[in-house]
Amino acid sequence: MFRGISAISLDGKGRLSIPTKHRERLIEQCDGQLIVTIDRDGCLLLYPLPEWEEVEAKLVRLSSTNRAARSLKRLLMGHAEECQLDAAGRVLLPAPLREFAKLDKRVVLVGQGNKFELWDEQTWGQLREEWLADSAGTSGDLPDDLESLAF
Template sequence: MFRGITALNLDAKGRMAIPSRYRERLQTDAQGQLILTLDHRGQCLLLYPLPVWEAIERELIGAPNLLEVVDQLKHTLIGHATECEPDGQGRILLPTMLRELVGIDRQVTLVGLGNKFELWDEQAWDQRRKGWLRAAQDGAVNLPEQLSRLAF
């Protein structure tokens, strides 16, 4: 499981160091092979271990294009997918095009979400997080029934 939030900086070439606490797990589970793609809302990048990505990709490819949303998901997720393999220092290159699409410049927030990571521009992440917290404090968050049973 990938969890937690990490503030990172890109180097001059657009490379990001994978935090050391995740490297062994990624090597064991995915032989270091990762897929970087655009989030379907275009707000952040998604980083998947290859086996997790392959399952998602199979589902998307197998889904009929009858619904426009499925076609959009295929174009966004599969169309922007880029293979990444950490170098000897545990860094991956974030392609310029993907960084520009989500506004990532130098400071990145890496968010572990179980089976994947989100990569956010630091300022965009801060704004998003503050919005979520405000909504929760204002009581504007309505959990689906299956989540309302969780004790958190």
């Protein structure tokens, strides 16, 4: 499980240094093979290869006649790029994906259980404040099995 938030600086080549606490697990889980793709919320999603393969298999099975399913496949699979952890624990993020998520120097890596989200630090801070402000009134929007987790 990947959890927690890490503030990180991208280097001049667009490389992300994966925090030490996650490197070992990524090497064990996927030999450092990762998939990075876009998310409709404006961040990047970083998956260990085996986790991505499960997502991709589900996407492939979606109906090609359903407009929303086609759009989702185009966005997630169409932008998916293979990346590899280097010996120093860094991942080179493709320039078009960095541009999409407006990643420059300061980024935030957010653990999401089976994957990571990668946000521009300033965007993350603004959205987090909005989500916190909205959280008081949105518990009714949660699935029933998550209602008890609302704070």
